[in-house]
Amino acid sequence: MNTIEVRNLIKRYQDRAVLDGINLSIKKGETFVIMGGSGCGKSTLLRHLIGSEKPDNGEIFINEKNITAMPQKELDELRKKIGILYQSGALLNSLTVGENIALPLVEHTKLAPDIIEIIIKMKLELVGLTGFENLKPAELSGGMKKRVGLARAIAMDPEIVFYDEPGAGLDPVVTGVIDKLIKDLSQKLNITSIVVTHEMTSAFRIADRMAMLYNGKVVQVGTPSEIKNSANPIVQQFITGSPDGPIPLRRSGDEYLKILSG
């Protein structure tokens, strides 16, 4: 059974198709990496997958329910089974670390305060930040914020967790720690993980399968070794990071000509 199924997803901003007919299926329990350069549409795709944006065309099924045609109430119900780790961690700065993690539990469950207290401790232990519950997010480093964000994302024991650029702005060691956490969580808790990233080292480290996005289209889907050995020049250029190849530096050569010739 596929946990997530994307069918012919199209999204246009003005006249430019940011998502141009995306098809993807993500299996239950796997770690699926969506990679691509800046502006390839991967963040837009993520916003569609979590229901923050509506497509112009196409459908997204999560657990066989179409989220693009879902009333807000049902979407909110579904979102309780989804965790999201935002790029910046997106912790509420007015609350402590503990209160941040407790927030979805306090609002969505009828658990007693002392039980919530225990859950907070367990989740912080999972991300290696035991004893940090009384600090404010402003007192944490970038990597710690992300780990707290991760603890909050898994507070409700979600079936699916989305990661938006988990390694952005972190040093290689912390990135490695986060990658290991992602891997551990999906194995220990059997969570389906969707990771959006452009960092190839972590992508190959965590992925069960990966998809390469280019110009709003899926260029290739496959296991890390299939991607590594891909014959597709776009994929090859992207994973080697070579400046020469089919991926242009500028968006449009025609426009440049127009600017030059007036």
Added chain:
Amino acid sequence: MLSLIGYIGRTIRTFLQHVSGFFWLFGQTLSWIFLKPYRLRLKPIFQQMEFIGFNSIPIVCFVSLFFGLTLAMLTSYQLEKVGSELLVGGLVGVAFTRELGPLLTSLVISARVGAAITAELGTMKVGEEIDALDTMALEPVRFLIAPRLIAIVLMLPLLVILSNIMGILGGYIIGFTNLHMNTGFYFRMTFDAMVLKDIYTGLFKSVFFAFIIGMVGSYQGFIVRGGAEGVGRATTTSVVTSIELVIIVDAFLNAVFYFI
């Protein structure tokens, strides 16, 4: 010429988008406050009441006291010419309760609180905090806007009462020192001139102003785009729009009260 028409058209369209967005958000907030008040959390409401109300006391007192002083000096200087400087008390009292108290307080609060609301919510928007709330199925309007709107609508009228008192006190200082009126006489002159309608007209208006400042501040915060620069721009727009709307609505309400 065509580009001018296009420009005007786009401007009007943007304006209408903002107006409809604003009223949609306003409707959402009202529906939380009136239809599902039991789902609101009390703690943030009290925190906001402290920030919006209690912490604004010094600035409101300061501005009102000095404005009361100035107003009394200015009017006594003119009234002396016709020998009616004893009317200063009544003039300051009526002017403050009916007009200056609500208006001054609202302008001060627009700058102090409206700006703070936009900057705070805007920073949350930029930091993906609002998106995070939304995707955790925690409604940002319920969490962030409703407590602020409740707090400001409750606190602004109280601040207006305080402003009225301080303004009258400012007038009294001039009456006592410059015009040598004794305390009892000055306050009798003040309260004889005022009618109850003056006071509740002013308080009624301040409720409107509170809705304007709270909602404009929240709306501008929620539509922020583009990082720190966007937050700065939204904060400026928020304060400018609040002040303009407060003055326009004030004039409109004055016209209404004048005729009824």
